[in-house]
Amino acid sequence: MKTFFSYLLITFILLPHMTLAKVDEFTLRPTMSTYEYLCQTQHMTPVSGLGNICNVVVKSEVCRNVPKKDLLKCNDIEKTQQLDAWEFIKGCAGGVFNSVKDLLDFFWEIMKWAWDNTTSSEARGKTSQQAREYLSSAKLYLNTEYQKAYAKSSPPMREMKAVGTMTGAMGKMILNAITDTVQKNYREFGCLNFEAKSEHICKLVGDILIPPAGFVAFLKYGPQAVKQFPNLKKLYAKDKPKAQATAPRPQAPVTYPTKAFAELAAKYPELAKTYEKIGKNLPMGAAPVTHPRDIRYDLTTGFRAVSPEEMLKRAETLEPEHAKSVVAAYNALNDKQMMKSYMEKLIAESAEWMAKKGRPEDIENLKKGIVTEQAIAVTLVKRLKDRGDLNFTTISRKKFSTGKIEFDPDEIKSPNDKFRAAVRTGPFFDNAFPVNTKGGRQNHGRYTHMLQRDMIAGALNKSTGGNPQKFWDFMGTKKGINYWVDLFDSENRNSFTRPEVISEFLNHNVTERRFMRDN
């Protein structure tokens, strides 16, 4: 969805001379996605004009191995090639959609998926009775519209003609879903011309849509589908364009956040490798939400006293300003691109600290491509202080000590009170979960909550109109603290809302712990 809206942004801002009617999604959408990827990773200045964008993509490192005959022809990029999505899919899927009943059943499965995928847990799972009521009311329309269309159709193949009137949106959705998945796993797809794209997608359509209900599983897994469906992965690999026997194009240089780090990367090749690997090993995150009711509270039940159902009820009564910040924090921690950019800058800054410190052990670590826990912690604390976030505290299981911060004794009556006080006071070192000092790369970590605080600082600043303390004040209340677990201590193993995921990422890829063995 984010890529699609970025594509629309680029279309309307950078291509003012193009009318929407001229922009063909199937041809241009993957290319725009590759262009967006290049802009974000290469930190390029955007260009205007479709031809210029095409040239940037085609001449980039991403397209290096694509055979010339399959490459986009930038001189012709503005000529559109119309594609009837449904007819294309039907043709590629062979006889899978020859039965109207099968097709209508397929429509219904997709409608159920669309509802399930974008609707809050309450409607999905609170009571299945209510969920059935909600969903079935959409079936009223499916059956009505089909019969209406049937009444207007004439033989032969009256039934197929009737259902054909309803397939426009469906066809486009299927094509975009497949194209987006291919694009996410295969950046070179954006380099291909119309014919090459059609050929690749057509081969995949049949496998994904047989049986048709299998497409719902494909929709659920999204970009993970390549891993989840071994046949798809195999087919996908078979279809990847083979490099021609020509001289390899020169590699485009990797762009680093600062000149100082660029010099370090040039000096310490292993450090450069560590940096370049960051984007490849990040967790997938979670789909963005527009309201706290859309957060998957059912994924985290272990640490929250309040049930998911109750959380959903409470989300409905949340004040809009707090709802906005909860959403901003959640989405930031689950935005893979945002977290990639964050980690790259953090690691670069931490490495620069090590180089400046210049101790023998720091230089040795830089040579090995290691950015130490200490460097990261120091960098983090410095960032928070520079931002005016100065009230550091420490909490632990035995005592929720709050360091030098004095609290009104009447206010603090229990450990929960102390935790809430720490949350609203400032960044805190969390000693509540013991760190495995003998090794072990998967632990809660002392400063992971501080990292999360730093990660969401920009998003919170925006959502609170420049006053992020409003969010922390709210989180430190009995009402606000209910959201703590799902934002900062979740059980989602694919998200930085879970501190262990942050630790695991850093300790597997960046810090000295990656050379330790797990206990």
Next chain:
Amino acid sequence: MVFKLITFIVFFNSSLVLAAASDWNKSEMDESKIWIHKKNSDITGTILTIKRDGPLNWNDINKSSFYQRLEESKKRSLGIIGIHEWKASHYKFETVNGVERLMIEGTYVDSSGLEVLFKEIHVFQAQKTIQLLHTRPKALQTEKKYEEDFFSFALAEVDK
């Protein structure tokens, strides 16, 4: 005499219901019965029955939230079949003969681009919900007789 009068009234009402139904072509799909008006195939009526294990406890259900979820489900899934701009102009919960009902009225644009008026009635009986939908082109907005005709025989079926 009174007996004959009552018999006549019952027969007369049944005739009206049957007369109304005869203006429509009926078909069945899954758990639905769909009627298409013989004079204009954009005028429709649909009944869908959903069975339940037990009654919905309206003392525990927030009706406003229930309606919002219902509305969301349509907005999120109807686009798949080419229905756009589905919006309700108003809705109302009411109790009729001890049975909870929900009525929703509004408009949408169908896959052919036609702007359509709709009226839904959900009847929440003990072991099932019966959902009724009437649609007609917005151009026939003032032709309420189609709506009245459909609901007269449809609700008669429901109340059996």
